[in-house]
Amino acid sequence: MPLDREKQLTRLKKRLEGFGRVAFLAFAVLVGFSFYLQVIKGDYYYFLSEKNRIRVYPLFPPRGKIFDREGNVLATNYPTFDLYIVPYYLFKECRKEKIPYWKHPTFRLLVKEVGVDEERLKDNLEKGKRAPFVPRLIAKGLTESQLAKVESLKWALRGVYVDAAETRRYPYGELFAHVVGYVGEVTEKDVKSLKFYPGDSVGKTGLEKYYDELLHGIGGWESWEVDALGHRIKPVAKSIPTKGMDLKTTLLLPLQEKAKELFEGKIGAVVALDPNTGEVLALYSSPSFDPNLFPRGISVKDWKRLNRDKTRPMTNRAISGTYPPGSVFKLVVALAGLTEKKLNPWHKINCTGAMRFGNRVFRCWKRQGHGKTDLYKGIVQSCDVYFYNVGKDLGVDLISKYAFMLGLGKKTGIDLPYEAKGIVPTKKWKRKRFKAPWYPGETLNYAIGQGYINVTPIQLAVLSSFFANGGYLVVPHLNLEEKVKKIDLGIPKRYINLVRRAMLGVVEDEHGTAHWTARLKGIKIAGKTGTAQVVSREIEERYKKGHRIVKKRYAEHAWFVAFAPYKKPLIAVAVVVEHGGHGSSSAAPIAKEIIAEYLRYKGLLKEKDAGK
Amino acid sequence: MRVNKGILSKRLDLGVVFVFFLISAIGLFTLAGIYEGSIFLKRQILWHVIGIAAFLGVLSFDRKFFREWVWFFYIGAIALLIMVLIVGKVGKGAQRWIIIGPFRLQPSEFAKIALALALGSVFEHFSVKGRIPLGLREVLIVGAVCLPFFILTAMQPDLGTALIFVLVAATVSFFAGIKRGTLVLCLLFAFVVAFVGWNHLKPYQKNRIIAFLDPKKDPYRTGYHIIQSRIAIGSGRLWGKGYMKGTQSRLNFIPEKHTDFIFPTFAEDWGFIGVCVLLFLYFVFITRIIEICKRAKNPYALYTTVALGAIFFWHIVINVGMTMGLLPVVGVPLPLMSYGGSATVASYITLGLILVMVRE
Structure with a gap:
């Protein structure tokens, strides 16, 4: 029995060898995993420990x-x-x-x-x-x-x-x-x-x-x-x-203040440029908002209020608002006609108040007609029939060529974000956009600045500068230290001068569309009125106690572009007033006041209440 | 004096004692690096002094004493574990300590020793009766011996220690040998227990196991310990950040950095080189104990030493494995390194018993 036990003990002890091997294996696994963590992945874990440690x-x-x-x-x-x-x-x-x-x-x-x-x-x-x-x-x-x-x-x-x-x-x-x-x-x-x-x-x-x-x-x-x-x-x-x-910046505080004052209670925008350099003197969009709401984090209430406001105070209409240019576009059409030699400035067209084209009748804004009209009269009195004829001769793509050249349909390059491009329609554009051909009648509408064309106030301010400085496009800018860029379009001076002279007539000629609203004593202002019509079938008319009320949302926007003084322009202005009716009545006085304010500031206008 | 001569006689394996002290020294050194001049180091030194006294105390008895009194220890341990549940101090979601004056006693540490001694007796009985390899009846007896310990610690709840009981019993059983049919049955039973047990785990215990399986799932809650511990170990790279330069431990990113997670603290300071040295020492320690087992002159001594050695082995492997993320986080200290009075003193007693068992 003891011998048996002895044998059993020896046999058991042999198992200890196996236990030793298991222990060795266990430690080998631990060392091996340690090698993996510390040597193979060591740098990774070191990085993580640094990330833990350093804040x-x-x-x-x-x-x-x-x-x-x-x-x-x-x-x-x-x-x-x-x-x-x-x-x-x-x-x-x-x-x-x-x-x-x-x-x-x-x-x-x-x-x-x-x-x-x-x-x-x-x-x-x-x-x-x-x-x-x-x-x-x-x-x-x-x-x-x-x-x-x-x-x-x-x-x-x-x-x-x-x-x-x-x-x-x-x-x-x-x-x-x-x-x-x-x-x-x-x-x-x-x-x-x-x-x-x-x-x-x-x-x-x-x-x-x-x-x-x-x-x-x-x-x-x-x-x-x-x-x-x-x-x-x-x-x-x-x-x-x-x-x-x-x-x-190039901005001028008193001018901006004047702009705000003039836009009190109105919706719209004004851009005033130095036409020789493109420096932005004033840029105001109405209604505005309080920017001090934002730096500390705007409250949800204020944010909702600003976004729900139908007048869209957050939109910078001066660069992002797009409107049809209305009659202001006639300046572009005139220049295109002259340069392309499709237009004889002395040739007179008889305006009877309407014009038949195809099976449609295109009306002039003046029902009784302008009578015999040449280029000067056509611009000064903004005769639609005259420009229907010019447009008809030029065709859509040729007009658009000049519109593009004059900076419409593309960004002006002002140093502000979210600038809109606007639209300058071409045949190709319409095919792509509406999958439909361009109808000849649309050209007539286009020639008076209605229809598809859409421009921003800043674009028209550049256009106004072009006529003011006698032939080059400026890049509007707000940074005073920015280099002035001028793009000479190579359009003959005599054509530009013809249009310029007519723009002077718009204000100075007693038949001019802005004669009674934009004239300033002692300073010669040149300009052009425009009325942007929003598609007429959207005009919703209601009758109340016999009065016709045009629902404001679909009414007409008033344009006025101007520069002054005529001889040596120092300021070019573009004004748009939403729902302002005709350009001469609401937009022109604003432009006039801005110009007066600036010239007063420059010392060119002495009387305090000049022109009133 | 005669007793003392016996204690330090050449028949004792001084090699294992040397390794034991070497690792303890590294442990103290690491602790000293965590809290400069802190209360933990001083206390740990005190535990070592008490431990040495207990060690010498154990050596002054012979193995017959432990064999005769084994059931006294066994019942005593169970009584203490019951006491913990009644008057125990709650800490970190578990009742683990009994307050005795200025000390906190963790009876489960000593219960492991009592179980090892009991298992030695039981297996001696089996071997005398020729009931080895173990059949189903024997396995059930072993299970019955473990059960009170397992249930009482699991109720604290201290899953780590409960697991150690099972592992120690399993180690001795495997050592003795189990009949094939019984083994299959046991494994089946283990699966069922695991399945049923899962549904009875506390949420934090489940989370720990989930975190072990996928630590990156929620790095700031359940996986936090594992990830931070791994970062600590890995960021030591080959040569370590240098003594007391480990940022993970110094800036408290490692939880329990002086107790259960002292290994990452050490690994961060000393790198892979240090880890190799430490694990080599532990390996030598374990192999020395295996060598000592071979010197056992009778089945009782052999089974007891194997059980006692298994306590050390499983503690080391589970602790290091869990800090590396190889095993789920269970609260098991690293012998001789982790701060803790009961564990330190228990380690001394365990070593003393191993030496006593094989003393001629």
């Missing part, structure tokens, strides 16, 4: 200011106070008192007394659970009363503190809203593209957007070593932000 805090650069040409500040920065919370202290007390954080007095006071958005606060506290020492921004741009509340409740607000920051401000509010634009918080997309840190401000529209790179400056950062809870342990590295560049 980068952005330092936002002060944004460049924007000035008008005289140094008035159109956009600046001012110190604001932001509210932060370090959630740790709140959580700690909640744990002690065994209450959820939304029942803690700090939370209740912040929501009820200081007016912090409850959802935003909750969201931040939830995010703060993992790293409770990271400060969370809970309210931006505190008001004075909020600041006072925070100060007086300080003893009860755990882990809450106020920090100073810079916020954009537009001192003139609505006045420059469309042209200067506004800044807002970067979108998540921007952050994901690694261009910006969250919380940074970028230009969203206007000059703020177009020159964002220049104005923004170069962001800096500070990297800190943090622990797992988000405590900052020690600074690691820092990059100092570079201040954004200031932008000096």
Whole structure:
């Protein structure tokens, strides 16, 4: 028996060899996996540990200011106070008192007394659970009363503190809203593209957007070593932000103010250019909005109000609003006819108030007709029949060739975002767009600036500049330091002068369409009226107590383009007034006042109430 | 004096003791690097002193004493485990400690030893009666011996320790040999238990297992420990970040960096080279114990030493495996490295018992 036992023991002990091998295998697996983690994937995990350890805090650069040409500040920065919370202290007390954080007095006071958005606060506290020492921004741009509340409740607000920051401000509010634009918080997309840190401000529209790179400056950062809870342990590295560049614009404050005043209660836009350089002197779109709503984050209420407004205050009509040019287009048709030698300026056409073409009758705006009409009279009195004939001789594509040449149907290249191209129709365009041929009758309509053609006020301001400076296109610009670009179209001066002289007649000739509305004593203004008709069948007429009421939405838009002084033009203007009826009545006086204001500013117009 | 002479006589394997102390020294050194001059290091040194006293105490008895009193230890351990459930201190979602004055006693650490001793006795009985390899009846007996421990620790709940009980019993059973049919039956039973058990796990335990299977699913909750632990180990690269330079541990990204997750702390500072050295020492330690087992003169000593050695082996493998993300996170300390009084003292006692069992 003992021998047997001895044998059994020896046999068992042999198994220990196997156990040794299993142990070896187990350790080999551990070492092998360790090799995988530390040697093969070591750099990857090292990177992850650095990412854990280092937290980068952005330092936002002060944004460049924007000035008008005289140094008035159109956009600046001012110190604001932001509210932060370090959630740790709140959580700690909640744990002690065994209450959820939304029942803690700090939370209740912040929501009820200081007016912090409850959802935003909750969201931040939830995010703060993992790293409770990271400060969370809970309210931006505190008001004075909020600041006072925070100060007086300080003893009860755990882990809450106020920090100073810079916020954009537009001192003139609505006045420059469309042209200067506004800044807002970067979108998540921007952050994901690694261009910006969250919380940074970028230009969203206007000059703020177009020159964002220049104005923004170069962001800096500070990297800190943090622990797992988000405590900052020690600074690691820092990059100092570079201040954004200031932008000096070509705008003129008094002119812009005048524009706003003139558009009080009206919808439309005005662009005033220096016709020799393309510098934008004034650019105003009405109605406007307060850009100061945006930098601190616009409230949902305000955002909805702005977007639901039927008058679309957020649209910059001066560059994005497109309208048929109406009779203003006759300038283009006249120049095309002259240059193409399809038009003899002295040849007279008899206007009887209407013209038969095919089986349709095309009417002149003057029912009784203009009688014998040459080019001068055709422009001065804006005779439709005269231009039906010119258009008929030229054909659509030849007119469009000149329209394109004169800058219509394409962007002018102004240094603003969201510029519209407008439409200059051609046969090809219509086939593509409507899958239909161009009807000859449409050419007649086109010749008086109605139908498919669509232009922006800035395009017509450039067109006006073209006639003002005697033959070259300018690129409108707002940056005072931008180089002046002139595009000589090579159209013979004598043709341009013929049209120019007729434009003078529009205002100076006693039969001119704008004679009674745009004439200014002591200064010779040249111009052209226009009425943009919105497709007539959409005019909805209602009768009420016997009066015909034209529903405003479908009424006619009034145009007036002008330049002055006639001999040596200093300003070119394009004005559009939506629902303004005929161009001469509502748009022309605005242009006149703008011109007067500018010439007064230039010292060319002495009398205060000249022309009135 | 005679006793002491016996204790330190050449018949003891001093090699394993040397490795034991070497690893303990590395453990203390690592702890010293975590909290400079902190209370943990001082306390751990105290545990080692108490441990050495317990070690010498164990050596002053002979194996017959433990064999005779085995059921006393067994019942005592069960009593302590029941006490934990009644008066135990709740910590980290589980009741694991009994407060005795300034100390917190974790009875489950000592229960492992009691179980090993009990298993030694049971298997001796089997071997004397010629009931080896084990049939179904024997396996059921072994299961019955484990069951109180398993249930009582699982109720704390301390799944890691409960698992260790099962693994130790399984190791000894495999060592003794199991009949093929019984083995198949056992495996089937294990599957059923695993399936039913899953539905009775606490949410955090389920989460741990889910996190182990897919740590990246929710890196800030369940997978957080595993991911941070892996980052710590991996970021040590070949040469390590240097002593006390490990950012994952210094900045508290590793949870439980001085107890269950001390291995990542060490691996981050010393890199793959350090890990190789440490794991080599542990391997030597285990192989030394296997060598010692071979010196056993009777079945009782042999089975007991295997059971005691299995405690060390499974602790090491499970702890290192879980910190690397190879195994689910269960709260099992790394012997001789992890901070903890009960575990440290228990390790000394375990080693002492191993030496006592094979002493001539």
